[in-house]
Amino acid sequence: MGLSCRKKTTSTASQVAPASQKTYSATKPARIAILGASGYTGEECVRLLAQHPAFNVTVLTGESQAGKAFSDVFPHLVTATDVPNLIKVGDVDWDNVDAAFCCLPHATTQEILASLPTHIRVVDLSADFRLRDVSTYAEWYGGEHKAPELQKEAVYGLTEVYRNDIRSARLVANPGCYPTSVQLPLYPLLEAGLILTDDIIVDSKSGVSGAGRSAKQAFLYTEVAEGINSYGVSKHRHMPEIEQGLSDAAGSEVRISFTPHLMPMSRGMQSTCYVKMANNVTIDDLRQHLVNRYKDETFVHVLPEGQIPHTRHVRGSNYNLIAVFADRIPGRAIVISVIDNLVKGASGQAIQNLNVMLGVPEETGLMQQALFP
Amino acid sequence: MGLSCRKKTTSTASQVAPASQKTYSATKPARIAILGASGYTGEECVRLLAQHPAFNVTVLTGESQAGKAFSDVFPHLVTATDVPNLIKVGDVDWDNVDAAFCCLPHATTQEILASLPTHIRVVDLSADFRLRDVSTYAEWYGGEHKAPELQKEAVYGLTEVYRNDIRSARLVANPGCYPTSVQLPLYPLLEAGLILTDDIIVDSKSGVSGAGRSAKQAFLYTEVAEGINSYGVSKHRHMPEIEQGLSDAAGSEVRISFTPHLMPMSRGMQSTCYVKMANNVTIDDLRQHLVNRYKDETFVHVLPEGQIPHTRHVRGSNYNLIAVFADRIPGRAIVISVIDNLVKGASGQAIQNLNVMLGVPEETGLMQQALFP
Amino acid sequence: MGLSCRKKTTSTASQVAPASQKTYSATKPARIAILGASGYTGEECVRLLAQHPAFNVTVLTGESQAGKAFSDVFPHLVTATDVPNLIKVGDVDWDNVDAAFCCLPHATTQEILASLPTHIRVVDLSADFRLRDVSTYAEWYGGEHKAPELQKEAVYGLTEVYRNDIRSARLVANPGCYPTSVQLPLYPLLEAGLILTDDIIVDSKSGVSGAGRSAKQAFLYTEVAEGINSYGVSKHRHMPEIEQGLSDAAGSEVRISFTPHLMPMSRGMQSTCYVKMANNVTIDDLRQHLVNRYKDETFVHVLPEGQIPHTRHVRGSNYNLIAVFADRIPGRAIVISVIDNLVKGASGQAIQNLNVMLGVPEETGLMQQALFP
Amino acid sequence: MGLSCRKKTTSTASQVAPASQKTYSATKPARIAILGASGYTGEECVRLLAQHPAFNVTVLTGESQAGKAFSDVFPHLVTATDVPNLIKVGDVDWDNVDAAFCCLPHATTQEILASLPTHIRVVDLSADFRLRDVSTYAEWYGGEHKAPELQKEAVYGLTEVYRNDIRSARLVANPGCYPTSVQLPLYPLLEAGLILTDDIIVDSKSGVSGAGRSAKQAFLYTEVAEGINSYGVSKHRHMPEIEQGLSDAAGSEVRISFTPHLMPMSRGMQSTCYVKMANNVTIDDLRQHLVNRYKDETFVHVLPEGQIPHTRHVRGSNYNLIAVFADRIPGRAIVISVIDNLVKGASGQAIQNLNVMLGVPEETGLMQQALFP
Known part of the structure; x- marks a missing residue:
């Protein structure tokens, strides 16, 4: 083993999957969709998941770029393989997806998430489900909330504070940076x-x-x-x-x-x-x-x-x-x-949250040290 | 005339030289020494004075670089001419100098300035004369002040606040950035x-x-x-x-x-x-x-x-x-x-102060607009 | 006088205005229009001309930004004054303009320049008049040239090479960077x-x-x-x-x-x-x-x-x-x-050319030393 | 498994350890020394090896920094653990080291490497053993080569070209960037x-x-x-x-x-x-x-x-x-x-070479995708 970067004992609780849930691993990876993958947070999920043994990216969506290879949009990932092409969100086969990272722009997310099959676990990186009070949402984001029922279910994904709630959440609102x-x-x-x-x-x-x-x-x-x-x-x-x-x-x-x-x-x-x-x-x-x-x-x-x-x-x-x-x-x-x-402030914390939700060790895929200089 | 950048009427007072003082102009420029010219604030004085019609840089000092052409130290100034070579401060002929910008490091300035002939008007860009209370100086700068008498005479050079005192000062302590x-x-x-x-x-x-x-x-x-x-x-x-x-x-x-x-x-x-x-x-x-x-x-x-x-x-x-x-x-x-x-926070304000001290219009040499992008 | 940056004797020829031409100076400045002033080369002309004693910017055009103060488009120039507001090129009163810098995009320039009154001296910073062979133009720029007659008259503005032709030119095609x-x-x-x-x-x-x-x-x-x-x-x-x-x-x-x-x-x-x-x-x-x-x-x-x-x-x-x-x-x-x-590769050389065209000393407004660091 | 980044079948040869050699793995990792770890290439080895399952960094040397925690020298690695403190190269216990990355400055490396026990496999990131002709070395590096015998043994480590020789080498001269x-x-x-x-x-x-x-x-x-x-x-x-x-x-x-x-x-x-x-x-x-x-x-x-x-x-x-x-x-x-x-041009290729030398799959620890933006 190389350097251990896990200097601390993570609470064992975080490694126990909820009873009702499948166990994912390198031999049986979770199938992951990334919605809105053509932005930086979507790409960052792809970069980080390239080293995640228990999650397998099987769907990438991008409305305006649908049909393209992902490396047409992010040429630096020409060196990664098994990255699916971009498709439209309407073309996703949800039966073959276990969980999704939602990297869509603010305000476009609510209706899409409200329409997903309920077996999909979601970490939403937009701001749409972060504010409990939908009137506050309306005040700051300039429009009525379109999925107030789903909002009630959402758990705020500041992992170190709300880990217990995250574990059993179906929808986690990933915090802003x-x-x-x-x-x-x-x-x-x-x-x-x-x-x-x-x-x-x-x-x-x-x-x-x-x-x-x-x-x-x-x-x-x-x-x-x-x-x-x-x-x-x-x-x-x-x-x-x-x-x-x-x-x-x-x-x-x-x-x-x-x-x-x-x-x-x-x-x-x-x-x-x-x-x-x-x-x-x-x-x-x-x-x-x-x-x-x-x-x-x-x-x-x-x-x-x-x-x-x-x-x-x-x-x-x-x-x-x-x-x-x-x-x-x-x-x-x-x-x-x-x-x-982009990492702890967005895609890294999102993966950390999904690890917790799916019962995978919380640090999985996230142990890269800082790139310096 | 091009664009006028002097959008405001500067108080007429600032353009009147003290009675006892020579009048400097393009035809009779002040002879300027820059002490410690091999650092960025010294160089910035040279850059700005290259366009100053009433000040003529005649002396540049730099102890470790003495003997060199200034463009050996700052190659971008190979395009400027009539820039004197660097000499040691001990070799300056003060009889042919009217005023000096002192760009020496903190703590090295006190003794040098205390030893200058009294006809030299000085703007000191170091911190050595900024603090009125020499015990505060000693506390923050780690040593006794070596020219406490001169300290009493120094005027703090925040031009817009202390302009009247600056006009007749012999030594101005230029503010920190x-x-x-x-x-x-x-x-x-x-x-x-x-x-x-x-x-x-x-x-x-x-x-x-x-x-x-x-x-x-x-x-x-x-x-x-x-x-x-x-x-x-x-x-x-x-x-x-x-x-x-x-x-x-x-x-x-x-x-x-x-x-x-x-x-x-x-x-x-x-x-x-x-x-x-x-x-x-x-x-x-x-x-x-x-x-x-x-x-x-x-x-x-x-x-x-x-x-x-x-x-x-x-x-x-x-x-x-x-x-x-x-x-x-x-x-x-x-x-x-x-x-x-480096400009209003150092060399530009220093020139502004010397303009005031020598009765030259305060904006002289300082009307360059920002370089963007 | 400060540092002289004019280390070389410029050929006297360059300072002699063509016989037929007015003489411009600080007391009788040329009235300058900048067409397409909302881009970087237009702005750079404004920055440099702010220190030009014989040229006065009296017109700035920008189709999409017409009506705005120039500092709304380039906020760093809030400190410059007497900068005219942006207007549409169709609203220019050409009777009160002596010369123009044309900073419009490639391909939009030809028809506008062909329509100008003939007393206007023009330096065109676009590529439209640089290629003598209009078929080469069509090949590389993707369209027929719309002012082939004017093209024949244009002088290529690499000042140090074509100075003599520039002096009497009505239209100078400023070189690419x-x-x-x-x-x-x-x-x-x-x-x-x-x-x-x-x-x-x-x-x-x-x-x-x-x-x-x-x-x-x-x-x-x-x-x-x-x-x-x-x-x-x-x-x-x-x-x-x-x-x-x-x-x-x-x-x-x-x-x-x-x-x-x-x-x-x-x-x-x-x-x-x-x-x-x-x-x-x-x-x-x-x-x-x-x-x-x-x-x-x-x-x-x-x-x-x-x-x-x-x-x-x-x-x-x-x-x-x-x-x-x-x-x-x-x-x-x-x-x-x-x-x-942006300077010798665009707006600086353009001003150098107009100086030559209008019989103003060639270095006027251009003696700023490099900004370093 | 997540995204497979191994888009190509690596030649099976690269995964066969030389007969005489131990097999290293996550359960029995090689013990790695990094000599001259206080520079960027040393640090980059540490960063990359933090994710290497079969190599364990057990020794870090740095003459002037000996005694310090590595994170005193590279504070961003405060988040990595099990990183040994820096020691002097003379204090290394070579019996407990299997292989070394030598990140010492050019010219200081020859005598140190000549003195190492012969069981140590070495990848040298300096230029000292890259040139086969020691007179060429002397000409370009300004001094006689001090280990000409060892030079004869060194294999040039451009992995994709010299892989077969690297496999059995004791000393690999890692190419320059x-x-x-x-x-x-x-x-x-x-x-x-x-x-x-x-x-x-x-x-x-x-x-x-x-x-x-x-x-x-x-x-x-x-x-x-x-x-x-x-x-x-x-x-x-x-x-x-x-x-x-x-x-x-x-x-x-x-x-x-x-x-x-x-x-x-x-x-x-x-x-x-x-x-x-x-x-x-x-x-x-x-x-x-x-x-x-x-x-x-x-x-x-x-x-x-x-x-x-x-x-x-x-x-x-x-x-x-x-x-x-x-x-x-x-x-x-x-x-x-x-x-x-710093990666393919230095520390990454060095690890790639040691992987080859020690019979570990060549890509181990090196599958990070580019960090963009």
Whole structure:
């Protein structure tokens, strides 16, 4: 055996399949469909699943590219084989599919998922099922929710927090990249009452791949390279999703300040969180609580005092690195969290969730270390 | 005449030379020395002065590179001529120098400047004379100040705030890049009591050129590209400089939260400032106050509601763009400020200051628009 | 005066206006229209002209953006003033225009230029009038030429080669970026018979801005960063333009190998040219011939033996740097040429040409040194 | 099983261990030492071996960093476990090591490898044993070879060409990145006499990681970003290595033109090769010969007509993509080859070689697809 990257004992529970469920393995792999495979998150699922022994990609859909070889759309995958051609979603033979990753654009997902046969387990990477309150959805996404019944069934897929519910879920709403980067460090601190709910300020920085692969002038190389900017100031759509999670953690409504920034890099995300500690709480208390909370988690790693995480430390990997620092203003702390927005912030966490749903060891297919430099 | 970039009437005062002083012009240019010219700020002075009609670079010093042509050190300037060779600072003939830009490293500057003939007007780009309190200097820079008398004489060179004092100064301490980006938006707001002094949180992002040209592993292309990270968390040396200025503005001691981030770009700096408004103050009040404060300033521009500045909008130029936004948390505001760290954050502001000191129109040599893309 | 960048005496001829022509100056500036100003070359004209004392931009056209402020389209120019709003080309009052830069897309230019009043001097940055042979145009650009009469009148605007014809031209066809980078070093060598016409192999590398500002997936940041690729192998449209020029120089038909490569950088272009020397010709002969040929030219600089030009040495400037090296294969030489594709490869050379056409000193507005780092 | 990436049947020979040799597997892994692990190629071995089931990294050496945790040197590997601390090479217990990757700098390797116990199988990533002729070594590397006897034993590790010799080798000299990218496409074409030996011109482009991790001004982010340049024109050290291989293929001495270029990207390498076809040979002949030659090879892939490989299509992977194009000059062809310089150009090919040497399936640990975007 090479280097073991499984430094932590994952809770055994995660390896027990629900009673009613088939067991998938290298000899009997689950048949996986990826809907909307022509975008970056779809492609990232394909890349990661190329090394997954228990999942077999048998269906790829893409409406405008149907009929093409996948490597016509993503030429770097000319070296992968057994990748099916793209077809239209209406042409999928669902009898021969066990589970699906849904990588369709926001708002197009609801009706398609509502129409799927119920034996299909789904991880949805769009935002369509993340917000429990459909009126909040309507407010931020500009339209009535078209599958409110299905919404009630959806489980929010922040794996390390909602693992038990995910295990038996039929539909998991995979978290957004920003919400993942913010909730993993702050959820436990709010839940334990170690930080206050007011004046939580989150300054986030994201790579460009978060904007997707559609041709837009704002994301041309010439418009992005060698410069940075804030965007969606005070009104980014991930805001209600973050607040929903943090409010759950705190047990009371939390309203945060959240400002995303576009970085000249393809992948990577950092959230720098400025928080107030509760009375008599110290920086060490925060760090130690996070260490304890995540000590059995493979993909969340809390750094020792003084170490600063870089987004390049998680490029291409499913890890989340967290660090806690004293602020110069007494009583305040700075919590830094980095992920790869396409992996732990999207397709990696989606696979992690499906592993949990299908009773496969949670780390399967996800143990790649960061690509550096 | 081409496009006029002087959209604002600069106060006439700035164009009147002090009584005792010579008048410099294209036909009788000031003779300029640049000390420590082999770093990026020295080179940037040379680049900008190549188009300055009233200043003539006659001396360049560089201890380890003395004897070389400047284009041996900066080959892109092979196309500039009349650039003197590098000499040692001990070999400068000060009788033929009118003014100097001092681009030496921190801590090496004090003794050299203390030894200069008193007819030399100096803009010092190091940190050595920025902090009025020499004990604060000793605390943050790790050594006793070696020219405390000269420190008393130094004027802090944030041009738009201290212009009157700069006009007659012999030694101007040019502000740091982070302090420039933070003070220009926040100084007027604190001075007018529109924002509170507590809980000022500044998340800053800088290009790599701020780290200088010395060979260090951490700033290799391979270590910087395609990723970001915080650094100097809670202990960056620009912190006391920012606090000194903001405390002056507020009339009481201000302690801020300040976290710098390293960006994969050569130039550019953004400070995203999270502040609390005073009672009954609105976002429009903040914006309008800044608009009024800077309406006659050429190099500070406050954007209208909704427009977001990019660092690439000021690349290579001496401008500072500022924008004000409502925060989602009631009572808070987000103030965004962008500069080019090597121009308004260093060499450009230094030239602006020397223009003021020598009675030359303040914009001279500084009207280049941003290089985009 | 600051640093003099005019290291070379420009031939006096270039400063003499044609007899029939008005004299333009800072007090009586030429009124300039920029057609198609919403792309990068249009914008680059605006940036450079912002510092041109004898040209005044009075008209900007952009069909789809008509009615907007120019800074709505290029926000970094919010700091420039007296920039006119965009209008439709049909709304231009040509009586109040002296000259025009035409930055319209290929194939749209012919009819517009054919319809202009004859008092307008035009520099056309499109490819429409570069090829003398309209059948070659039709072959490479996919359509009949719509203004063949005007084509006969057009002068090819490689300034250093065709200056005399440019001076009296009404319409100058500004060269493409690749053709500029290749012809400046190779034209004189072929003309003097120092290199052979066969087996000329040109491997060129270009920044992304050459692809323009239209939203295309292939030029997204995520598709371009951190990787390179050849494109248009054996069939790039600049090939006939290069061959036309080199054939003129050689006095016989030249057919070259030309392969362009897309680089992850916004600006800059290098052509690495692999050539065979004529009998008994040495590397020094090549270099010395180029040195002599360009010794009075401000914008073409031949480096001494052993120095290697970088594209970053000319970023934002109008310079062309050339270097000559021995090849390891006996009898062969390597000639390297770098320019900024948007300046000497487009808008800078266009201004240089209009300066010549209007009798203004050729360097006017173009003496900015490279922006480095 | 997920996607099968083994699209080709690897020759069964490669899976047969030499008779005299142990068999390694997941249950009985080989114990691997990495000498000089603190550079990028050492680190890349660690990254790739983290997923190798039959190799276990038990020793890491680094003279100046001895005593440190590996994640102190490469913080992104804080998420990998069972990674040994760095020790000095003199402290290695060779009795417990089966094989070594030697990632030491050129010229330091010879004496260390000559002193190793003979049971250790070694893949040397330095240049020290690549050149058969020690006088050529002395000429290009500036010093006498210190282990000429060992040199005679070394096998050149271009896996797809020398696999049979590699299988039984004790010391494999892993090819340089440029030589790998050039020889894989050109070796078969020369061997078959399809292209001529004269006038082979190779224009190569490399990412910055090829320069290593040592702090040098020339490789700072600010000196590399947003620009390109040739380097080592006519005198790069990889030239004799390429010529040695191509001469072997042709059966006569080959002298090439080779010019490397530094690209603003961390990883990736393209060689654009300009060649002359033999009489009556066509482009299709070239392509078809390469297709046939590599049809059973997993890591070399020849693209169909018209497809252009990008370096980003192989980022992080062990693949080599090759494409063949007609040149505009009759009788000439353009052959494009891309690899990741740190994987197929260094550590990936090294692992491929050790797999062959130790009788492990050749693709083990190397089936990661490219990371895109």
